[in-house]
Amino acid sequence: MQPVTPTPRDPAPSRMRYRMQRWMLTPGIRTALRIGIPLMVVIGAAGGFLSDQDRRDMLMLKIGELRAGIEERPEFMVGLMAIDGASAGLSDDIREAVPLDFPVSSFDLDLEQIRTKIAELDPVKNASVRIRPGGVLQVDVIARKPAIIWRSRDGVALLDRNGAHIDEIGSRLQYPDLAVIAGDGADDVVPEALTLIQAAAPLGDRLRGLVRVGERRWDVVLDRDQRILLPPDRPVRALERVIALSEAQDMLERDVAVVDLRLSARPTLRMTSDAVENWWRIREINGSGQ
Incomplete structure (x- = not known):
C-alpha cells in the first residue's frame, strides 16, 4: 500500500485576508491609525480630565496667569500718550475722549477704536494711532484749519474751507483776520x-x-x-x-x-x-x- 502524499499548502492568503491587507494599506486607513487613534486617546483623556469642575477652574486659572505674565511683560507695556499736530486745547480734548489709565498693556488697546474716537472730534480732519518703541502711544493729528466765522442762532463757530464745524468761540474778535458769514444755511x-x-x-x-x-x-x-x-x-x-x-x-x-x-x-x-x-x-x- 502506497503512502498518501499530503497536498502542499498554498502560500497565498485567502481572498478575505487579501482584501483586509489591501484595505489596511490604503492612505486614509494608515493615516487614521497613525494619527486618529492617538488623537482619540488624547481627546478622551482630556475629556475625562475636564469633566471635573475643579480641574476646569484650575486650568483656566493657570491659562490666565500665563497670559497675564506674557501681556504684562515690560516690552508690551504702554506708559504714556504723545500727540503731534494738535493745539494744547485739542490735545486736552483728545485725552478726555480717550481716557487711558497708564501703564496699560498693548494687548488691551484697540488702536482702531481709539483712532475712531479721535477722528470723531470736530477739530480733527484725520488721525492715525500707533505704538512706538519704548511704550509710547503715538497719536498723529491733522487738524482742520479755520477759514471763516459763522454767526448763527446758536452762537459763533469756526468753520473750515468745506464748512465743517471746528469749534464754538466766544466772540469773532478772537479771530479778527477771518471774515464772518451769517444766516440759515450759510x-x-x-x-x-x-x-x-x-x-x-x-x-x-x-x-x-x-x-x-x-x-x-x-x-x-x-x-x-x-x-x-x-x-x-x-x-x-x-x-x-x-x-x-x-x-x-x-x-x-x-x-x-x-x-x-x-x-x-x-x-x-x-x-x-x-x-x-x-x-x-x-x-x-x-x-x-x-
Whole structure:
C-alpha cells in the first residue's frame, strides 16, 4: 500500500485576508491609525480630565496667569500718550475722549477704536494711532484749519474751507483776520462764500461779512450800513460789476444804502435817509425860489 502524499499548502492568503491587507494599506486607513487613534486617546483623556469642575477652574486659572505674565511683560507695556499736530486745547480734548489709565498693556488697546474716537472730534480732519518703541502711544493729528466765522442762532463757530464745524468761540474778535458769514444755511455754502470774499478784496476793510438770505442768495454787508444784494445766480460776477462801477464812479463812497442786484436786468440804488431828506430839502428850496 502506497503512502498518501499530503497536498502542499498554498502560500497565498485567502481572498478575505487579501482584501483586509489591501484595505489596511490604503492612505486614509494608515493615516487614521497613525494619527486618529492617538488623537482619540488624547481627546478622551482630556475629556475625562475636564469633566471635573475643579480641574476646569484650575486650568483656566493657570491659562490666565500665563497670559497675564506674557501681556504684562515690560516690552508690551504702554506708559504714556504723545500727540503731534494738535493745539494744547485739542490735545486736552483728545485725552478726555480717550481716557487711558497708564501703564496699560498693548494687548488691551484697540488702536482702531481709539483712532475712531479721535477722528470723531470736530477739530480733527484725520488721525492715525500707533505704538512706538519704548511704550509710547503715538497719536498723529491733522487738524482742520479755520477759514471763516459763522454767526448763527446758536452762537459763533469756526468753520473750515468745506464748512465743517471746528469749534464754538466766544466772540469773532478772537479771530479778527477771518471774515464772518451769517444766516440759515450759510455753513452749507462756505466755498461760495469764500469765493465772494476773495472777489470783495478791493473793498478792503469796508467788508463786514456776508448774510445768507432765504438759503438761496447773499447780501454783502459793508461799513456805514451799506448792503449789496446779490442775485442767487452768478453772484460773484454781480459783485465784481458793482466793485468795478464803484472804482470808476465812487458809487459806494456816496450816500447809497443799498445796491440791489437781485434783478440783473434792473439794478436799483437805494439812498440813505439823510440823502433823501437833503434831496427833498433842495427841491423845496429850488421850488420856493422859482
